[in-house]
Amino acid sequence: MSILGAIKRFAAVGAVVLAAVSLQPTTASAAPQPVVGGTRAVQGEFPFMVRLSMGCGGSLYSPTVVLTAAHCVSGSGNNTSITATAGVVDLQSSSAIKVKSTKVLRAPGYNGSGKDWALIKLAAPINQPTLKIATNTTYNTGTFTVAGWGAAIEDGAQQRYMLKASVPFISDATCRAAGGAYSDLIAGEEICAGYAEGGTDTCQGDSGGPMFRKDNAGEYIQVGIVSWGIGCAQAGNPGVYTEVSTFASAIASAAATL
Structure with missing residues (x-):
């Protein structure tokens, strides 16, 4: 590729x-x-959707873990630089839930082709439905x-x-x-x-x-x-x-x- x-x-x-x-x-x-x-x-239609501050999307795998793409992150380890926004369709809504990251785990062996998944650990739970x-x-x-x-x-x-x-x-x-x-x-x-x-x-x-x-x-x-x-x-x-x-x-x- x-x-x-x-x-x-x-x-x-x-x-x-x-x-x-x-x-x-x-x-x-x-x-x-x-x-x-x-x-x-529509508000509440896809409550598991997450917007990530580095310019990517994601989904709530669990209340404290976001599933996203490996190419959205630079690697695995402690990371407090990402903000996850959830709970809203309108990113400017005063109801938006915003939580910082604490860790990132990128797919082992990811080299730019395939295996394009990563997990982001959140500092606090997002109390929205998750996506199985x-x-x-x-x-x-x-x-x-x-x-x-x-x-x-x-x-x-x-x-x-x-x-x-x-x-x-x-x-x-x-x-x-x-x-x-x-x-x-x-x-x-x-x-x-x-x-x-x-x-x-x-x-x-x-x-x-x-x-x-x-x-x-x-x-x-x-x-x-x-x-x-x-x-x-x-x-x-x-x-x-x-x-x-x-x-x-x-x-x-x-x-x-x-």
């Missing part, structure tokens, strides 16, 4: 933070796209929901309100057929989603946020973590997500050490 071809969907605060669309190519001719396919989430993670591949199909905060155009400011969108599963074979960096998709560690015609996707700034769906009991379950992609909701360029079920056991073991 070339560093120019596959772009991680992380954005530092004040940089690109898009929700419900995907990253623009890093070429001079690439025009910024408006947010497409996304609608504003998939422990097998049963729900790695169908239509997924993605959500996050972001700008309406590439290089714009972070959005105040959370947006949500739906994206369908794409098979590994179809995803690889897109060519370029997609040819190096790591089966079993990454899962793709999006529309063949484009128009709806996750993007820079959504990194670390969850891709989820309803399980057979009607409860939300996380199947992916926003990782990388090429283009901004462009035809033939799907979003790529960490396949959570593959790492469920490792995530549980790591969380138990925090």
Whole structure:
């Protein structure tokens, strides 16, 4: 996977933070796209969503642990520099819950390809519903929901309100057929989603946020973590997500050490 071809969907605060669309190519001719396919989430709709101060998203794995992407953090160890914001759709709401980090645990062996998960330990619990993670591949199909905060155009400011969108599963074979960096998709560690015609996707700034769906009991379950992609909701360029079920056991073991 070339560093120019596959772009991680992380954005530092004040940089690109898009929700419900995907990253623009890093070429001079690439025009910024408006947010497409996304609608504003309702307060309380996804209470497990977390906004992280370094420009990423995340989900509440437990009241004191946030699950995010490995590429959103610099490594493992004590870390008090991250602020997690939760409990609101409106980031400027006076009801927003803000908690500092104490530790970070990045996926062992992470080197920029695959294994794109990390855990952030919080200084105090966030008393909101958590998001359970998939422990097998049963729900790695169908239509997924993605959500996050972001700008309406590439290089714009972070959005105040959370947006949500739906994206369908794409098979590994179809995803690889897109060519370029997609040819190096790591089966079993990454899962793709999006529309063949484009128009709806996750993007820079959504990194670390969850891709989820309803399980057979009607409860939300996380199947992916926003990782990388090429283009901004462009035809033939799907979003790529960490396949959570593959790492469920490792995530549980790591969380138990925090």
